[in-house]
Amino acid sequence: MENNKLDQGYIKKKNLHLVLKLIKTNKSISRADIVKMTNMSPTSVSRIVGNLIDLGLVRETETYSKGVGRKAILLEINLKSILTVGAYINKHIVKAGIVDFGGGILYEEKIESEIDKLSYDKIINIVCELIKKVINNSGVDESKIVGLGISLPGIIDYSTGNVLMSTQLKWKDIQLGRCVEEKLGIKTIVDNDVKVEALAESIYGVGKNIEKLALISFGRGVGSALIVGGNIFRGTTNIAGEIGHTTIDPNGALCPCGRRGCLQTFIIEDNIIAEANKVKKTNSLLEVFEYAHNGEQWAVSIIDRCLTYMCITINTVICMYNPDTVVIKGSLIKAFPDMPRLVEEKLENLTWDQLKGSFQILQSQLGSKAHIVGGATLALNTFCDFD
Incomplete structure (x- = not known):
């Protein structure tokens, strides 16, 4: 009985993610189109869409009609319902930006310097101060920020946020994720820069x-x-x-x-x-x-x-x-x-x-923006749970 409940919960969450992904991908879509694309029942789709609207993630927009009959209501993502922060550290630059639910960068700033010549503590302070500045200057509702994703070149323990080795930054065994999270009070995930870029391109780029x-x-x-x-x-x-x-x-x-x-x-x-x-x-x-x-x-x-x-x-x-x-x-x-x-x-x-x-x-397609978008997307995927 216990396993059956777990299976049902998994299926419900999987279907919710599927419907949300369809709405994000198609920009504007009707409930009827979602039914056709997923083979779910109209009742299930209506329930899931209702949940997403209640969560503030999706909203109803204009109506349209393909012909004679009842007009359909279109659905779209509420872009500013959830926000994440993406940050990037390299030997010559630190960047950070606020990213909306649709992968758009709302505000970003960067610092160009010989980062690799600074001590670890100084680099962390620069990163944290830049992120604070970006949040403050962007004018966004800070309560909507669900997480921060940081990328950098190197070998990263993705599960802990530790930088095992970064030859470009001359780091070894650095607890980057924990340190930044403690300083900023934002849930933080850390990953390799190329993996983060690939994630961004796969969702929002070519x-x-x-x-x-x-x-x-x-x-x-x-x-x-x-x-x-x-x-x-x-x-x-x-x-x-x-x-x-x-x-x-x-x-x-x-x-x-x-x-x-x-x-x-x-x-x-x-x-x-x-x-x-x-x-x-x-x-x-x-x-x-x-x-x-x-x-x-x-x-x-x-x-x-x-x-x-x-x-x-x-x-x-x-x-x-x-x-x-x-x-x-x-x-x-x-x-x-x-x-x-x-x-x-x-x-x-x-x-x-x-x-x-x-x-x-x-x-x-995203070029240098992939670091910020990818880091923010990683944070969204990691910390945004729809329970």
Whole structure:
């Protein structure tokens, strides 16, 4: 009897989430359309919609008619019914923003500085003060904020909010989630930045309605994440997707992780600039691309090698996960408009024949906003319970 009650409770909650997702995805939808799309009974749909309206998450809007007969009332999400905060920490920037129930950023601010040169305590203070400032300046009703999601590069214990290792921030075994939650009094979840970006793209970006999406970020590091059925594939210890640390050459260049010859050492922005400086004074990634565009052979060679290893990365992810879609993003993609085209051209010769035509390559739609939207969405999914 006890198990039966639990099963019924699970099914009710699952159906509620399904109806809510349909209303969010379709913007405006009628009860009758929900019945058709879910195969639930009209009575069940009406009850669930009534619950969502009572909770303030959904509201009725205008009526419409497809023909003769009774007009249908349309339903839409009440965007400001629930709010979450998304924050992002990297070696050169801290960002935070308020995100509404539909994934829209209502207000955001950032601080650009050499964050990685500061002590842990100072970074935490900067993060917390920025979040407070964002909440105060946004003018939102603070009581509607249900949680905070923080993302950063590194290995994260998702269940505890602890940062096990972040080479970019030079952190090890930091209880970030607990510390921020105590300072702000907001429920806090912490996760890897690429996983959070992939989640955002799968819900609000180019990955909408895609069953299996892989996101690969090329920039100051190389990371990937897989979304299956709207959920992050984490692996046993939340390290799934750390493809940048697969070994390519055991005697190769030293990686910030402490090992030699990691894949990302052939691709990352800092190494490309360092390689360019062996030939010509170079201050930025953009300059390397400009030299290549102007026909300077040494720069063409550097970019071509970088492209090759980017395509090796993509092919490896495709072989491992067999996704419908691969989303590429990061400073290497952003710096050079032709990069996506060049990637696709070179990938044609590096992709296993059995996988050709089975996937599409897309660019990120959310760009740098994915960190804030993804962190906030993670907080929403973690802390918003409809009991």
